[in-house]
Amino acid sequence: MTDNLLQDLLRQRGDSGRFDPKEALPTRKAEAWKYTDLKRLEKFGWSVWLAEDSHGVTAIPDAALKIEGAINIVLVNGFLDRDLSALDHLPMGLSLEAGPASEAYGDGFTDRLSDALTQEELTLHVDAGKVIEAPIHIHHITWGADADAAIAHAARVTITLDKGAEATVVESHVTASGNGFTVPSLGVSLGENSRLGLYSALMEKAGSSQIGLADIGVSKGAVLDSFILSIGKGLARREVRLTMAGERGEAALSGAYFGTGDALIDTTTFVTHGAENATSRQFFRGVLDDRSRGVFQGKVLVREGAQGTDGQQQHKALLLSAQAEVDAKPELEIYADDVQCAHGATVGALDEDQLFYLRARGIPEAQARALLTQSFLIEAVEHIARPAIRDVFRDALAHRLEGDLV
Amino acid sequence: MATTDTVERVSALEAEKYRYGFSTDIEMDFAPKGLNEDIVRLISAKKEEPEWLLEWRLKAFALWQDMPEPGWQKPDVPQIDYQDVYYYAAPKKDGPKSLDEVDPKLLETYAKLGIPLKEQEVLAGVEGAPRVAVDAVFDSVSVATTYRKELESHGIVFCSISEAVKTHPDLVKKYLGSVVPYSDNKHACLNAAVFTDGSFVYIPKGVKCPMELSTYFRINAQETGQFERTLIIADEGSYVSYLEGCTAPMRDENQLHAAVVELITLDDAEIKYSTVQNWYPGDVNGKGGIFNFVTKRGACRGRNSKISWTQVETGSAITWKYPSCILQGDNSVGEFYSVAITNNCQQADTGTKMIHIGKNTRSRIISKGISAGRADQTYRGLVRVLPNASGARNFTQCDSLLIGDKCGAHTIPYIESRNPTAQLEHEATTSRISEDQLFYCLSRGIGEEEAVALIVNGFCKEVMQTLPMEFAVEAQKLIGISLEGSVG
Numbered sequence: 001m002t003d004n005l006l007q008d009l010l011r012q013r014g015d016s017g018r019f020d021p022k023e024a025l026p027t028r029k030a031e032a033w034k035y036t037d038l039k040r041l042e043k044f045g046w047s048v049w050l051a052e053d054s055h056g057v058t059a060i061p062d063a064a065l066k067i068e069g070a071i072n073i074v075l076v077n078g079f080l081d082r083d084l085s086a087l088d089h090l091p092m093g094l095s096l097e098a099g100p101a102s103e104a105y106g107d108g109f110t111d112r113l114s115d116a117l118t119q120e121e122l123t124l125h126v127d128a129g130k131v132i133e134a135p136i137h138i139h140h141i142t143w144g145a146d147a148d149a150a151i152a153h154a155a156r157v158t159i160t161l162d163k164g165a166e167a168t169v170v171e172s173h174v175t176a177s178g179n180g181f182t183v184p185s186l187g188v189s190l191g192e193n194s195r196l197g198l199y200s201a202l203m204e205k206a207g208s209s210q211i212g213l214a215d216i217g218v219s220k221g222a223v224l225d226s227f228i229l230s231i232g233k234g235l236a237r238r239e240v241r242l243t244m245a246g247e248r249g250e251a252a253l254s255g256a257y258f259g260t261g262d263a264l265i266d267t268t269t270f271v272t273h274g275a276e277n278a279t280s281r282q283f284f285r286g287v288l289d290d291r292s293r294g295v296f297q298g299k300v301l302v303r304e305g306a307q308g309t310d311g312q313q314q315h316k317a318l319l320l321s322a323q324a325e326v327d328a329k330p331e332l333e334i335y336a337d338d339v340q341c342a343h344g345a346t347v348g349a350l351d352e353d354q355l356f357y358l359r360a361r362g363i364p365e366a367q368a369r370a371l372l373t374q375s376f377l378i379e380a381v382e383h384i385a386r387p388a389i390r391d392v393f394r395d396a397l398a399h400r401l402e403g404d405l406v
Numbered sequence: 407m408a409t410t411d412t413v414e415r416v417s418a419l420e421a422e423k424y425r426y427g428f429s430t431d432i433e434m435d436f437a438p439k440g441l442n443e444d445i446v447r448l449i450s451a452k453k454e455e456p457e458w459l460l461e462w463r464l465k466a467f468a469l470w471q472d473m474p475e476p477g478w479q480k481p482d483v484p485q486i487d488y489q490d491v492y493y494y495a496a497p498k499k500d501g502p503k504s505l506d507e508v509d510p511k512l513l514e515t516y517a518k519l520g521i522p523l524k525e526q527e528v529l530a531g532v533e534g535a536p537r538v539a540v541d542a543v544f545d546s547v548s549v550a551t552t553y554r555k556e557l558e559s560h561g562i563v564f565c566s567i568s569e570a571v572k573t574h575p576d577l578v579k580k581y582l583g584s585v586v587p588y589s590d591n592k593h594a595c596l597n598a599a600v601f602t603d604g605s606f607v608y609i610p611k612g613v614k615c616p617m618e619l620s621t622y623f624r625i626n627a628q629e630t631g632q633f634e635r636t637l638i639i640a641d642e643g644s645y646v647s648y649l650e651g652c653t654a655p656m657r658d659e660n661q662l663h664a665a666v667v668e669l670i671t672l673d674d675a676e677i678k679y680s681t682v683q684n685w686y687p688g689d690v691n692g693k694g695g696i697f698n699f700v701t702k703r704g705a706c707r708g709r710n711s712k713i714s715w716t717q718v719e720t721g722s723a724i725t726w727k728y729p730s731c732i733l734q735g736d737n738s739v740g741e742f743y744s745v746a747i748t749n750n751c752q753q754a755d756t757g758t759k760m761i762h763i764g765k766n767t768r769s770r771i772i773s774k775g776i777s778a779g780r781a782d783q784t785y786r787g788l789v790r791v792l793p794n795a796s797g798a799r800n801f802t803q804c805d806s807l808l809i810g811d812k813c814g815a816h817t818i819p820y821i822e823s824r825n826p827t828a829q830l831e832h833e834a835t836t837s838r839i840s841e842d843q844l845f846y847c848l849s850r851g852i853g854e855e856e857a858v859a860l861i862v863n864g865f866c867k868e869v870m871q872t873l874p875m876e877f878a879v880e881a882q883k884l885i886g887i888s889l890e891g892s893v894g
Contacts, residue, residue, distance in 0.1 A: 322826055327823075334814060337809065344831075344832065346832070
């Protein structure tokens with residue numbers, strides 16, 4: 001253990017990246033980390049997983065999402081596992097390669113952390129005009145030799161859809177054993193008129209922490225449908241940077257989260273409209289129980305000249321316990337006048353009238369609460385455009401709620 | 407009575423000046439430009455302040471020197487040279503000799519607002535005018551004194567803060583800095599060190615103030631200072647409505663305004679604080695103009711108490727303020743109604759904070775922002791519900807209207823809840839004036855500028871309705887005028 005966790009990680013990696021020699025993890029004094037305290041990371045002495053280390057994962061863990069007919073790609077501790085991945089017989093037009101991490105991201109803390117810790121990059125490419133029917137499921141698995149193991153790793157996945165291509169990608173995060181400090185990054189580029197379904201499931205166990213980043217560019221006429229299901233029991237922060245770079249692009253960015261224990265679930269979105277007549281829709285729902293904490297920071301920036309922008313954002317949260325907390329910071333920054341932009345944010349408790357209605361019909365209180373909580377969150381899940389994925393995510397959410405509320 | 411004395415003395419001075427026909431002002435007290443501990447001591451000494459207040463000022467000054475300039479705001483604030491400012495009774499600058507020397511644009515505005523000539527002179531700072539100003543504005547001095555007498559009959563204290571330090575030291579000592587401590591922020595800290603003017607209001611138990619109080623009526627205050635400090639205390643079961651500012655654009659030599667306003671309501675008391683701010687915004691290119699950096703905060707200390715802020719902000723080059731409510735008493739209510747209009751190169755970063763501490767506390771925020779020209783404006787707000795604030799309720803609505811493609815409008819709300827029974831709602835929209843509405847007006851023969859004013863007034867209606875009647879009428883006109891040149 002050292003007094004500077006960040007420097008300790010960098011030393012293990014043998015590269016200080018773009019960090020100052022004395023720089024530490026951001027504190028709550030930094031505006032972007034105002035609501036997310038990284039102190040809990042100090043509970044463990046993290047070991048950075050290196051390429052030469054070997055793991056003991058022999059099959060995809062039971063905890064992982066099961067998607068029928070999916071092409072399963074497995075990354076253990078940030079590295080592609082060729083034995084567990086279905087790399088043979090990939091459909092025509094889809095290519096998948098693992099190589100050294102290349103690209104440097106932005107200047108944010110998470111960008112630099114991901115750059116510094118990432119060792120391997122998985123590149124997924126869909127050729128122009130090709131439609132990949134089977135969902136591509138990327139499993140991020142944390143494995144430690146024993147229950148006390150504390151593994152730090154960072155995986156980078158780059159997804160490129162050429163003009164007119166179509167694909168569905170699910171990326172899920174589970175802990176097989178030990179504790180993980182993971183810094184996954186996702187670089188996504190949607191070519192002209194391409195269509196991508198991009199669905200994330202964060203399901204890591206208590207003791208784990210994730211600071212993830214997704215950087216998504218949507219070109220002219222392209223359509224993105226995305227969803228983040230955050231039901232892990234540790235710290236899970238997901239930063240999404242979405243840039244509407246081409247005319248008439250459409251993006252849906254939705255999510256549902258459920259916190260129990262001392263989970264901290266942070267969704268930080270930044271949508272930039274840089275082109276005319278593009279549409280972005282954000283729809284987030286969250287429920288916090290026990291001592292858990294929910295954070296939603298969502299920003300919509302409309303640049304000068306991005307006329308005809310339609311940007312909507314909604315975040316609703318429920319608090320189920322007296323110790324739970326939710327902090328929301330929806331933000332609009334607008335420099336064009338012909339726009340329709342709105343955001344809404346609410347925080348409240350379960351509706352007493354609805355609860356009374358159910359109880360009057362003989363449903364025990366705990367079950368009634370679970371039912372209402374579930375229906376509240378499922379409203380967000382319904383935004384997933386691909387029915388097969390929607391079903392899987394709905395079931396995963398129901399399973400998680402059942403384990404906790406009933 | 408002190409007031410009458412002052413009036414007489416002042417009138418005498420006026421007469422004398424007239425007799426000799428020259429216009430050099432003789433200021434008895436003034437201190438050189440710049441800020442140091444001696445200036446702070448001088449201010450305190452001139453005001454014949456007690457030791458504790460001097461110490462308080464000195465502590466503030468010491469802290470201020472080490473405080474960094476805030477950097478989180480959206481507006482681009484130029485470096486302020488604090489040493490280039492007069493902190494005590496600046497010697498008079500030569501004002502315009504008559505209305506002929508006043509910027510014709512300003513006069514045009516006065517005409518549109520229907521301000522009488524005599525009053526225009528006062529507002530434009532024409533030499534010789536100010537001393538008789540109060541009479542001109544309010545018919546006669548006797549009006550002000552009559553009001554004062556009536557207030558006194560109810561036991562209401564309404565005087566300058568310096569006077570209150572002498573006449574009501576216990577109240578001032580108890581409440582000054584209790585809502586906005588001197589360490590609050592850089593500008594409030596500066597104010598604590600050097601404040602020279604401002605109002606003090608105390609409404610005794612169970613008294614409903616029979617009239618709207620306004621700085622206007624306080625005849626000692628025809629020149630609002632740069633570092634005003636206002637303290638209003640509403641004791642149990644009392645009510646007061648306080649008006650600040652003026653709809654007519656005020657000519658002012660001071661660029662930096664760092665005022666502090668503290669409101670305190672005890673059990674069952676209510677304060678309604680309305681502001682119309684129309685300081686000089688600078689020219690169309692943003693040259694000149696006032697920096698309006700104000701810290702306004704109210705504490706609902708008592709049960710069932712209420713504080714309501716209403717502001718119409720149309721002036722100043724930079725407006726930077728967040729009138730806030732600390733809802734400590736159970737069932738207390740905080741309200742914030744705001745219209746902010748920025749045109750040309752104006753910048754505004756304004757909003758509110760509602761801190762829910764007591765049970766069943768309620769807050770309501772309605773903010774309407776209109777941005778035109780190359781202006782930039784931000785709503786920044788915080789709604790925080792602490793763990794004990796069971797049953798807390800908040801509703802927030804922030805709407806922004808953009809006129810033209812070179813301006814910006816931003817919304818930055820912070821919503822923090824730590825109580826499961828609290829209910830918070832926030833909604834914000836940004837759009838431009840609807841083509842349909844504009845077309846509708848134009849096709850009925852209403853000119854474009856008039857149509858814009860009409861639509862904007864409709865957009866702001868919810869806030870305007872909360873203004874006291876006579877203020878509201880003028881504020882409506884003001885909206886139209888502020889937006890001139892923003893279309894076509």
